[in-house]
Amino acid sequence: MMQQYMETKKEYPDCILFYRLGDFYEMFFEDALTASKALDITLTGRDCGLEERAPMCGVPYHAVDSYLYKLVQQGYKVAIAEQMEEPGQAKGLVKREVIRVVTPGTITSSQALDETKNNYLMGIVYLDGVYGIAASDISTGDFVVTEVDSDRELFDEINKFSPSEIICNHAFYMSGVDAEELKNRYHAVVSALDPRFFGDESCRKALREHFHVGALSGLGLEDYGTGIIAAGAVMQYIYETQKSTLEHITTITPYSTGQYMVIDTSTRRNLELVETMREKQKRGTLLWVLDKTKTAMGARLLRTYIEQPLIYKEEIIRRQAAVEELNMNYISREEICEYLNPIYDLERLMGRISYKTANPRDLIAFKNSLEMLPHIKGILGEFSSALLKELEAEMDPLEDMCRLIDEAILEEPPITIREGGMIKDGYNEEADRLRHAKTEGKTWLGELESREREKTGIKTLKVKFNKVFGYYFEVTNSFKNQVPAYFIRKQTLTNAERYTTDELKDLEDIIMGAEDRLVSLEYELFCQVRDSIASQVLRIQRTAKAVAGVDVFCSLSGVATRRNYVKPQINEKGVIQIKNGRHPVVEQMMRDDLFVANDTFLDNGKNRLSVITGPNMAGKSTYMRQVALIVLMAQLGSFVPAQEADIGICDRIFTRVGASDDLASGQSTFMVEMTEVANILRNATKNSLLVLDEIGRGTSTFDGLSIAWSVIEYISSPRLLGAKTLFATHYHELTELEGSIAGVKNYCIAVKEQGDDIVFLRKIVRGGADKSYGIQVAKLAGVPDTVIARAKEIAQELSNADITARAREIAEISSSVTPHKAVPKPDEVDMQQLTFFDTVKDDDIIRELDELELSTMTPLDAMNTLYRLQTRLKNRWKENQ
Template sequence: MALSPMMQKYLETKEEYKDCILFYRLGDFYEMFFDDALTASKALDITLTGKDCGLEERAPMCGVPYHAVDLYLNKLVRQGYKVAIAEQVEDPKLAKGLVKREVVRVVTPGTILSAQALDESKNNYLMCIVYLGRTFGIAVTDATTGDFVLTEVESMQTLLDEIFRFSPSEIVCNDAFFVSGVDLEPLKNKLQFAVSALDNWYFDDSLCRKTILEHFHVNSFSGLGIDDYQTGSVAAGALLQYLLETQKNQMAHITTLKPYTTGKYMILDTSTRRNLELVESLREKQKRGTLLWVLDKTKTAMGARLLRSWVEQPLIERSAILRRQDAVEQLFGNYIGREELREYLNPIYDLERLIGRISYQSANPRDLIAFKNSLSMLPPIRGVLEEFDAPLLKELLEQVDPLEDLFDLIDRAIEEDPPVSVREGGMIKEGFNEEADKLRRSKTEGKQWISELEARERERTGIKNLRIKYNKVFGYYLEVTNSFRDQVPEDYTRKQTLTNAERYITPELKELEDLILGAEDKLYALEYDLFCQVRDAIGAQVVRIQETARAVAQLDVLASLASVAQRNQYVRPAVNEKGIVDIKAGRHPVVELMIPEELFVSNDVYLDHHQNRLSVITGPNMAGKSTYMRQVALIVLMAQLGSFVPAASANIGICDRIFTRVGASDDLASGQSTFMVEMTEVANILRNATRNSLVILDEIGRGTSTFDGLSIAWAVIEHISDTRILGAKTLFATHYHELTELEGSLPGVNNYCIAVKEQGDNIVFLRKIIKGGADKSYGIQVAKLAGVPDPVILRAKELLAELIDADISLKARELAQSQGTGSGRKQRISRPDEVDCNQLTLFDAVREDDIIKEITDLELGNMTPIDALNMLYRLQSRLKNRIDLQGK
């Protein structure tokens, strides 16, 4: 049996789009057949039916209504599917045979345009990665806004950091990337992006070059500033070609291609972004509880996206930081002007995505009204900006084009409350187009025109019973009874003869007929054409609109930072290039907003490249060590993105990177234990940190045995503090009190601790950082606070008393002192495995003098026999343990 003609056409189209679910337009529905129907019916939870298609069995079929297609598209794309949309490209009324259909667009996770499917405060990035030998080329675009950047990296870790930073919804790559050794699965599970390889022809060097040059209308890469990005330009060319192929559109709103280097911004690796909770909280994966949550008081979607990128990409150039700070300071100091500016920003819609839809030719009449209403705010915004003289604000004033010509065009052309559909009329205002006005009048005033013509003809002919009538066969006609047939004028043309009357037509009536009968269809078609002309006229000004949108976004961010600074009592930090971080009464920007104001305790910090390079911070759990260290990192980051900071005063030395190793977590998805994750992050820090980095390390070595952990923590401090190796500014929190002995032995190492007030067996956390080291962990007290049952607490105290003699702090002190020179600079402390085996090692768990003293202090007369036996057993066990250790 042969397939039906329609199904043959369907399969021909499907063959061209094998990797897509094909939405095939049939009347008022998009239909899917065969495997696509099976897949879509499950993914969309819609009914699966069948259709006779010429085969013995009915073809599986399902469909979705065309007017609700976005809802179903969004569901499929969120699940990682690509969808090819085949539309009717000719009028069914004019078609001879099958209506012609073509794929007009392929929708993928990185190219979806639907506002309902996108988070307006977050970019929807599409990334292309090309691996050529030793270099990774990266190109990234947001198809909804026109942003387009490229770069190159050499290390896998840097590549993964860039993926994490952009968090693309879709990655396309060449086949070689899959054998480059990069494991995307852990990130893919976290970020939920789709990955696919493109055919090799996409990455042809000459094709990529031609595609870029033609799209941006330049003669060479020099005009774009990408001469030095050979691999990156291949990624950009392939990505652009992918967009052109899938979107069936010239992508005219992609007007710039900007190269960037990872060295232009502070580098924040995956662990740091996660640990500092910059844009997503660790537990709930929500915005609330993050730095972005604190800073984001923006009024526009464009501003929200830009602020997010500023948080994730702090600056490292002092002059650029100061430009932003100057603008924030002026807005901070002019409350009335700032709030007036924010009031004008509030009604502005997402200009970046609106112009994207206009360029895609998918914008509807309501989008144009939203666009017009947004443009109406630009003149008053410019008026407010004229009050300020900060260089950045003056520059933004110049960039805000009032776009009055476009406002006027839309105001004259589009109805204030138009329909959503572009095919049903009602969009174009009265007076914009003479022909449209005539058609509109003919549609609404046709009956009156007929009545007026009938009256005129009666008067002209004297035929009192002359009537103008209508039927579907003959249309409009003048009917005259036979008794008045002799009075019919010569310009009447007989149309039909009846028994008692004659029917006639005149040129004027024929013209009216054509006007009335075709008015609605003609009006709808004309309004659509006029709407497209208006939309295209706006799209032709895409560069002006995008420049204005970016300026408005910057204004929104700067005003938000100023507003937050005033509301939360932030101060402008000084910025230096000497490596000094001096914060007085600093506060954690997030924590202080989530607890009562009176409960938050501010703290100081001072770090430099000399005698204050590394702070060893001791104190019990829950005392606030992690909060303190995070707040230092966040204040530095805030200063470098141009924000004011939560402190009494701050002088921030520019950091090229911030590294954090905070907390413990398994990475079960990749088969890594807590300790392996910890050591992997430590390795990354030690290999990639520089002298100008800020390093935050919390509880290094806690994931293994005490001796191993202390050894690792000790060695890490030695490595970081040594200016010949690293010398980075570091905050190092630890429970190993033995490490406090390093203060006098390693230059630049200083001890700090969290103040704790003891009240009998209970403790009160004062959350104040003070000079000196803690000599207790207060672990049992913390366990009691946490609600551990009393029998466990009592038993823990007994065991602690027995183990107290195993304290190794004295040996650590002796070791540190033995490595000194007596006068002058201390020498490097040996690692524990370098100590002479003939002397007691750092890990000697039992001291003989303590056992003798304990025996001397025994009151044997007051002991029961069983108590004496128990004591003897414990002493014997400890001596055996000492002998075993010495033997090792």
């Protein structure tokens, strides 16, 4: 047996081998040492023909799922070697084979998976500067493929799917992407596969054969050359690990990243769409607010909607119409929810049925779910919106499947399928006969005994049983002369004789073999029922998707009516106008219902960029996130928390909110901040929404102010970017940009002063704040009075060196002198023009600039020098005019 184990282990060296021995899965040698620590189970030993006993540990077969989950969660792969024949029927050593390999991306146990989110296996292939991406959830049958051109887009896709396992080609490691970063950031197991998985022809063949097509153009994959290899590698990997036909993976969906709003990793984190930044919990997220779904399928689909908002107006309006009609038919919506509530996870149930791992209770759960479908379909037939009518048409009542299970399977069957007791009476004649023989055997024996006693006249005749001879008639010696000729002697005792008859033999065969044959027959019948359901996988998956869609729209409708959300207008003019908007999460977290609503107006013209000032804790970040979330909600088809809303479709939302050191990669707070700003400036478009909070605060005041100023100039320039932007800052000098830079408007958080104390009114009003109230906020936070008093003294001294006036001068120079030419904007600089030093070598200002020792100047010296030189230059220009 140990030789058989070692031969099997050689085939799966990177896996922990679960080796079936009776009622346990055993592990030996290094696997035992590893598993005993990972699972916290007892390590023992076993003689194996070596000098030392082999380390050994094991887990019971009936509880294997929980142990598998623990190992897979820790990143291990597990190969399951099962007994392929009954020990009593085996000639010699019981035959064993690995029936599947369980990895983080291929685990299907309901105990191991979160029913509200998909468990994706992702394949990434890097070829010629292109990343092919394929993601499959084998528990539901979902399978998608795409391509991207940059590592940042790749990270966005990885973040969108949050795969638990990533497989890749070796070239991926050479593309510049850090595999360790993937593991740390996404908690995914990353492994490079053998090159044989990534052959172009083998990948194409795997896809053609699985989806039964002659050419991949029939799957819509002709434009995804690298994506085809990624998808083919995933398919081959699943086949090799699962050793199954994978019949429930019926479709592969190619998509372009341009089909949906782009939400990068930072924005997903900052807006807390599906998990909070700190606790990584659902509570406190947008998903938590919107998710009132009744089914696991609906919960997964809603998560997908949130992570992939739409950018096409027509589809957004279709979703809105569905939500609106459900709002107007409150009673029907609640009735649908009542019918949705008992529905189990049809997608994953179907996965287990196709995998042939579903047990009788799974089928009963499946049947109970199907019983709800005709009721839901009937109610949906009363609606008129296009999307709800489509969902009603897609929903198959599956009455034949429901009827089959109802006729075949007991309502309360056992969990296991090898012990019988799961097939109903009346479903199969042979099963009924065997069941009858099992239960009525004693009665039949008693009746035979009475008949033979009466026929022979032997009053002491009895039917008895032992394990050696089975059933027999026992006759005492005083009556053996009355034994009839058709009695066949089996055994002679001192005081009695034992006999059998043909009728008793037949009865014995029926009774003795009935239980074993019944268990075997019930297993066969159950497998037939399960296979019959598996053959209808397309119908069932289509219906499951329809149920999920209905569930999502009922959830969005329920939230909209309970939270007083309104249907936003959708425009393609670039206007975002929100009246009395509210933060959906903060509003729900507040118990006193005192959330202060605020208005927002952004467009592509005079109101492109809002500079928002005000003290910390006053609500700037909440307000800006609120706007971003309302836009996102509108584009996923939801109603929004506002009195009125008109939302211009945004192709992307970028946020730069908060900062933290990335110690793992050696990046400081400021470096992280600047990296994110660089990403925004390089990838945003005029149709994007930017939310920027405290740009430049991670460095010195002058450097930070300069960077923030320059960023505003760049964003506000229609020729460079021109994106709609909310820009919160503590640099009050930036309020001077209104009027000097087109499209910039000032807003601030209203604050009420009461002596040395302040009250945050949390209302956004036009105009800029004249101070930060930092000392007052410090007082609110409990900083000692002595520190507060000294801070006031220092603040008074520093106010004499205030740079606001100088900033105003710079802004005036930028806007008034030789209109828009005195200080060239980035988009107005001709990179081919000659420098000042080439043309005006004898100018005194140029000479002074040339002689400056910048390496020895402090930032304050530099600012003062710049101010002095600009003043001289301004005076000279005025004289020339």
